[in-house]
Every structure is written in structure tokens, then in C-alpha cells.
Amino acid sequence: MFAVPRFPFRCRRSWASRLCIGLLALAGVAAGAADKPGELNVLHWWTSASERAAADLVAARMAENGLKWVDGAVAGGGGAAAVKVLNERILRRMAPKVAQLIGQSMNGWADMGLLLNLDDVAARRHWAKVMFPTVMAQLRANGHIVAAPLGVHRINNLYVNTALLRRHRIVAPADWDGLLRSAAQLRAAGVVPVAFSDEPWQVATVFEALLLGEAGPALYRRMLVQHDPKAFEDPALERALLRLRAWRQLAQPLAPGAVPNAERPWTDAVADFAQGRAAFFIMGDWARGELGTLALEGGRDFECRAVPGTAGMHLYSIDTLAMLTLSDGSRADQEKMAELLGTATLQLGYNRIKGSVPVRRDVPVDELDPCAQASFALFASPATPRVPSFVHRMAVSEVGKSAIVETVHQFALNPNQTPAAAQRRLQGLLRAIGPRAGAAASSSP
Numbered sequence: 198m199f200a201v202p203r204f205p206f207r208c209r210r211s212w213a214s215r216l217c218i219g220l221l222a223l224a225g226v227a228a229g230a231a232d233k234p235g236e237l238n239v240l241h242w243w244t245s246a247s248e249r250a251a252a253d254l255v256a257a258r259m260a261e262n263g264l265k266w267v268d269g270a271v272a273g274g275g276g277a278a279a280v281k282v283l284n285e286r287i288l289r290r291m292a293p294k295v296a297q298l299i300g301q302s303m304n305g306w307a308d309m310g311l312l313l314n315l316d317d318v319a320a321r322r323h324w325a326k327v328m329f330p331t332v333m334a335q336l337r338a339n340g341h342i343v344a345a346p347l348g349v350h351r352i353n354n355l356y357v358n359t360a361l362l363r364r365h366r367i368v369a370p371a372d373w374d375g376l377l378r379s380a381a382q383l384r385a386a387g388v389v390p391v392a393f394s395d396e397p398w399q400v401a402t403v404f405e406a407l408l409l410g411e412a413g414p415a416l417y418r419r420m421l422v423q424h425d426p427k428a429f430e431d432p433a434l435e436r437a438l439l440r441l442r443a444w445r446q447l448a449q450p451l452a453p454g455a456v457p458n459a460e461r462p463w464t465d466a467v468a469d470f471a472q473g474r475a476a477f478f479i480m481g482d483w484a485r486g487e488l489g490t491l492a493l494e495g496g497r498d499f500e501c502r503a504v505p506g507t508a509g510m511h512l513y514s515i516d517t518l519a520m521l522t523l524s525d526g527s528r529a530d531q532e533k534m535a536e537l538l539g540t541a542t543l544q545l546g547y548n549r550i551k552g553s554v555p556v557r558r559d560v561p562v563d564e565l566d567p568c569a570q571a572s573f574a575l576f577a578s579p580a581t582p583r584v585p586s587f588v589h590r591m592a593v594s595e596v597g598k599s600a601i602v603e604t605v606h607q608f609a610l611n612p613n614q615t616p617a618a619a620q621r622r623l624q625g626l627l628r629a630i631g632p633r634a635g636a637a638a639s640s641s642p
């Protein structure tokens with residue numbers, strides 16, 4: 198997962214793992230930050246207004262239960278910076294007690310024995326019974342529960358600024374053709390159609406939703422879950438790459454000589470959309486959390502739809518907090534926090550703000566907004582094709598995901614690169630990463 202200077206190997210599940218974990222412990226690699234009993238230092242990347250409010254709600258519930266959330270926020274949407282800070286802190290023997298670690302990025306730490314085994318918490322709280330199987334699958338590493346879940350995000354959302362369309366008498370589009378027609382009308386009326394940022398993870402987040410639309414769930418899984426090299430030769434990948442470029446083009450400013458797209462925080466793109474500077478926005482539903490929290494003009498006059506071609510599909514990312522194993526007797530506090538995160542009341546309160554949906558089947562969601570209700574119903578239905586987000590680490594490890602994101606980003610920004618070249622690069626990358634253990638074509642998780 199990363200280079201450990203003094204111990205350049207990974208701990209395995211074999212006889213060597215005990216030795217390995219022992220060495221790490223001796224070296225004090227996981228000797229945590231010096232919090233007092235009851236205090237839990239939480240490293241995370243929730244820094245937008247809605248993310249902050251959702252984290253604050255968790256902190257308040259913890260306080261009611263005698264625990265103190267000591268904030269360790271690292272700015273940077275998508276979490277690339279936070280994950281680097283986490284690596285650095287562990288190596289410098291300043292590991293936080295709790296960290297936002299999601300999906301495949303947990304595996305390396307779990308292999309090293311650095312994540313607290315939460316099997317007992319899960320059993321006490323009947324997680325296997327109340328939580329969605331796809332959620333449970335994302336909490337496990339090496340067969341053990343190593344994280345507590347917070348919420349399920351849907352990525353394949355198209356937000357439509359209905360107020361802006363009404364003002365220009367444009368009928369809200371239903372498919373790609375309609376979208377492109379209304380985009381042309383908007384441009385003619387002097388409005389930039391699409392909100393977009395060139396930040397690599399945002400470009401790739403748009404891409405994975407487009408890819409799902411062009412490829413469908415089975416081919417998407419062959420590429421990003423099974424890493425089947427043949428799948429990257431499919432023309433659907435070329436179509437998705439070209440759509441990405443065309444979509445980005447629709448975000449270019451209209452005035453000649455104006456500064457083109459830049460690597461802006463996702464909250465800036467949300468603000469463009471909410472304040473009517475753009476009519477369409479493709480983003481994970483943390484953007485909906487932000488639209489709901491900010492008192493931005495027009496912020497509530499929007500619709501959310503599935504990205505064309507992905508209706509009825511759920512491209513998911515599941516937020517989780519892992520507890521780092523420390524030698525200072527904080528296990529009881531960590532377990533208490535994990536239990537709290539999974540409770541129905543916390544699930545409802547947190548997800549209502551965050552834009553995600555509860556990880557439990559038994560939480561009544563009728564109080565959530567219609568977009569959240571639709572996401573929940575889809576995620577809950579056994580008939581729904583659920584596919585893991587690669588950008589948000591559900592399908593690929595941290596390092597593999599960064600390489601794919603970089604490749605997609607380079608293609609989007611470099612008009613001289615052919616789709617065939619990008620396809621070959623992606624194929625080579627996924628071949629080099631190798632097949633993912635236990636990845637089945639048909640299974641949703």
C-alpha cells in the first residue's frame with residue numbers, strides 16, 4: 198500500500214503476520230496521538246459546510262455518550278490529501294485513533310494488523326442482520342469487520358437546475374440527445390451549460406458515471422472489479438472517454454479569452470450550479486447534501502436524476518471509519534464509537550445532512566428528500582445492479598485508483614491523446630494491478 202522505510206514488506210495472514218505485527222508494534226508505528234481517555238482523534242476529509250455539519254452531528258451524539266470527537270480534518274475532496282496525511286502520521290508514530298478509511302484502501306492497513314477487529318461490535322449490534330450485504334462486504338478485510346459504516350453515497354447523479362431552465366424556457370432533458378440540445382440552447386442564451394472542475398478526482402468521478410452509462414454494469418465490473426484486460430477493448434470505453442471530453446467542453450466559459458476550467462474544489466462547482474451559473478452537474482450525492490445545507494440562491498430549486506443510461510443502477514461509495522489499533526487502552530472508546538455510528542438514530546440524522554443514505558435496512562427514510570429516498574430504494578432492492586465506484590476506492594486500492602484517475606484526467610485534458618491510447622493505458626494498468634481476489638462478475642458487492 199505504501200513504502201514503510203524500516204519494514205519494506207506487508208504483513209500477511211500467515212505465520213509471518215505475528216512477527217510482522219510484532220515488529221510494527223516494537224517500532225511504535227501505531228503508537229497513537231496522545232488523546233486523553235474518552236477522546237478520539239478522528240482524521241477525515243469532511244470540510245465542506247454539509248460535511249462539517251454531518252461530522253458535527255456525530256460529534257454531538259458522541260458527547261452525549263461520554264466520548265469526545267477531536268477533529269482532524271484534512272481539506273481536499275475525494276480524500277487524496279487526507280490519505281497521504283494518514284500514511285505520514287502512522288509512519289511518524291502519530292496515528293489517529295479513528296480514520297476515514299474506505300473500501301479497498303483499508304486492506305493494506307488490515308494486512309498489517311493496524312485496524313481494530315470489530316467482529317464483536319458487529320455481533321453485539323447484529324450488523325449482519327440489519328445492514329445491507331453490500332455494506333457488510335465493504336466493512337470486511339481478511340474475513341473480519343474492520344470499520345464502522347456511516348452512509349451510502351450514489352455517484353451516478355445528474356443535477357438539473359430547473360429554475361435556470363424555466364427562465365430560458367428549456368424543457369428539462371430526458372436523455373443524452375435532449376441534454377445536448379438544451380446545452381446548445383443554453384450556450385446560445387449566454388449560459389454555461391455544465392458545472393465542472395478539472396481536479397483529477399472530480400474528472401474521474403464524472404467519468405465513472407459516464408462509463409457505467411455506456412458500458413452497463415456487467416462490462417463495468419469486468420473492467421474495474423475483475424480487471425479483465427479484454428474488456429478495455431470494448432467500444433463502450435471509447436464512447437465514455439469521448440463523452441467525458443464533450444461534457445468538459447460544455448463547461449468552458451463563453452467569453453473569448455476567459456480562463457477555462459480549473460482545478461477548483463467541488464464546492465465551487467456546486468456553487469456554480471446552485472447560483473445559476475450552470476444548469477447541469479454530474480457528481481456524487483455529497484453535492485446534494487451541500488445544496489441542502491447551503492443557503493445559496495436557487496439551491497433548492499433543482500432536480501436529481503440518474504446520469505443518462507444509468508437509470509435504475511446504483512454506482513455506490515460507502516463511507517466508513519476505521520479504528521487504528523493502539524497500545525494505550527482506547528479500545529473500549531473505539532468500540533463504543535463504532536457501535537454508536539451504526540445506530541438507527543445516528544444513521545438517520547447524519548445521512549439527512551450528508552446527502553448519503555443509511556446503511557441499515559430498518560431505518561425509515563420517508564423523512565429524507567425524494568433523491569435520497571430513490572437512492573435508498575434502489576440500493577435496497579435485490580434487483581438493482583449495484584456497482585462499486587473505483588474513484589472512491591470501492592473497487593481498487595488507493596494506489597491503483599490514483600493511477601487510473603491520473604490516466605483518465607490526462608485523457609480529458611490532452612486533446613492530442615487518442616481514445617485508443619487511453620484505452621491501452623487503462624488496459625495496461627489494470628493488467629499490471631492484476632485480478633482482484635474473489636471478484637465475481639455477477640455479485641453486487
Ligand code: BGC
Nearest residue numbers: 273274275276483514516589
Ligand atoms: C467521500 C464523501 C465526501 C466526498 C467529497 C468521497 O470520497 O466518500 O464522504 O463527501 O468524497 O469529499
